[in-house]
Amino acid sequence: EPEVTQTPSHQVTQMGQEVILRCVPISNHLYFYWYRQILGQKVEFLVSFYNNEISEKSEIFDDQFSVERPDGSNFTLKIRSTKLEDSAMYFCASLQSTDTQYFGPGTRLTVL
Amino acid sequence: GDSVTQMEGPVTLSEEAFLTINCTYTATGYPSLFWYVQYPGEGLQLLLKATKADDKGSNKGFEATYRKETTSFHLEKGSVQVSDSAVYFCALTRSGAGSYQLTFGKGTKLSVIP
Numbered sequence: 274e275p276e277v278t279q280t281p282s283h284q285v286t287q288m289g290q291e292v293i294l295r296c297v298p299i300s301n302h303l304y305f306y307w308y309r310q311i312l313g314q315k316v317e318f319l320v321s322f323y324n325n326e327i328s329e330k331s332e333i334f335d336d337q338f339s340v341e342r343p344d345g346s347n348f349t350l351k352i353r354s355t356k357l358e359d360s361a362m363y364f365c366a367s368l369q370s371t372d373t374q375y376f377g378p379g380t381r382l383t384v385l
Numbered sequence: 386g387d388s389v390t391q392m393e394g395p396v397t398l399s400e401e402a403f404l405t406i407n408c409t410y411t412a413t414g415y416p417s418l419f420w421y422v423q424y425p426g427e428g429l430q431l432l433l434k435a436t437k438a439d440d441k442g443s444n445k446g447f448e449a450t451y452r453k454e455t456t457s458f459h460l461e462k463g464s465v466q467v468s469d470s471a472v473y474f475c476a477l478t479r480s481g482a483g484s485y486q487l488t489f490g491k492g493t494k495l496s497v498i499p
Contacts, residue, residue, distance in 0.1 A: 277428070304485060315491045316429070316474060321484035329484040364429060368485055376421070376429035 275299045277377035279365050285383045289354050294380045296348045296365030302375075304368040305348045307340065309333070309361040310379075316364065322348065355384045387412040391475045391490035398465055398497050406460040406493045408449075408475035416477040418442075418451055418458040419487070423472045432460075432473070465497045 278297045286292050298305050307319040320330045322340055339351045348367075352359055362381050366374040392407040410416065420432040420442070433442030438453035447462045458475060475490040 279428075306484075306486065308487070308489075316476075316487075316489040318486045318488070321486055323484065329486060366429075366487075373419075373431055373434065374485070374487060375431070378426070378428035 275375075277365055277367055277375050279363075279377035279380050281380060282378065283381045283383070285385065286355055288357060288384055292352050292355055292382065294350045294352075294363050294365075294382070296350075296377055297346055298348055298365065298367030299369070299375055300346070302367035302369045304328070304374075305340075305342065306366040306368070306374065307350045308364045308366065308376075310364070311358075311361045319350070352382075355382075357384050360384045387416070387477060387479060387488040389475050389477055389488055389490035391473075391493055393491075394472075394493040394495070396493060396495045398495070400467055400497055400499050401464045402497075404460070404462040404465045404469075404495070406473055406475075406495070408458045408460065408490060410456050410458065410475075410477050412477055412479055412488075414479055415453075416479050418449070419476045419478070420447070420449055420458070420460050421474040421476060421489075423474065423492070425471070429474065465495070467497045467499055470495055470497045 305322040310316045320334045321328045362379045364379045365377040368374045388411045417436045419434045421429040422432045433444040435442040435451035441450045449460045472492045474492045476487045
């Protein structure tokens with residue numbers, strides 16, 4: 274069964290450094306998403322991406338964040354200058370054309 | 386804005402016990418409702434869903450009924466197993482929302498002991 278994959282599973286970085294989290298969505302899906310979950314808190318929507326552009330973003334998704342689909346298979350989330358409060362689990366998801374999103378296993382980001 | 390409230394965990398049950406995890410929502414319009422499950426070390430998996438009032442979603446012995454009058458979508462299972470130990474998330478997406486983004490509850494950790 275097709276699945277969403279994410280790399281790395283755990284990323285440790287120093288405050289102020291740039292990080293790129295990678296996702297490979299399911300191949301025939303059209304919508305792509307990033308969510309995050311700070312430890313002990315809700316899973317929060319960050320951004321959705323459709324037809325090679327951002328379709329919606331939350332207040333969390335400020336100028337420090339960007340997304341790309343560079344090659345038709347990968348979907349990346351970049352954080353330009355990480356802060357301590359960016360430490361969280363980041364989930365990628367994809368959707369074909371109905372309302373069921375399929376999630377990856379997540380990347381745990383730790384900012385020191 | 387949209388919101389989902391689910392019961393605080395953790396919940397610890399003995400094998401074969403009855404499970405209820407409460408979920409209520411606030412949303413404009415007619416949202417679709419979901420339960421996702423996260424097993425240890427894995428991603429979020431769709432457990433069941435319901436897209437309109439009075440629909441019942443069911444899967445793997447779990448079920449939940451979309452109750453518009455009480456804005457609820459409580460998860461139930463008649464007899465839990467150790468393998469059901471996981472974190473359960475209630476979520477919604479608004480119909481016609483365009484991007485179909487999900488709004489999640491905080492999650493309820495279930496531990497089932499033999």
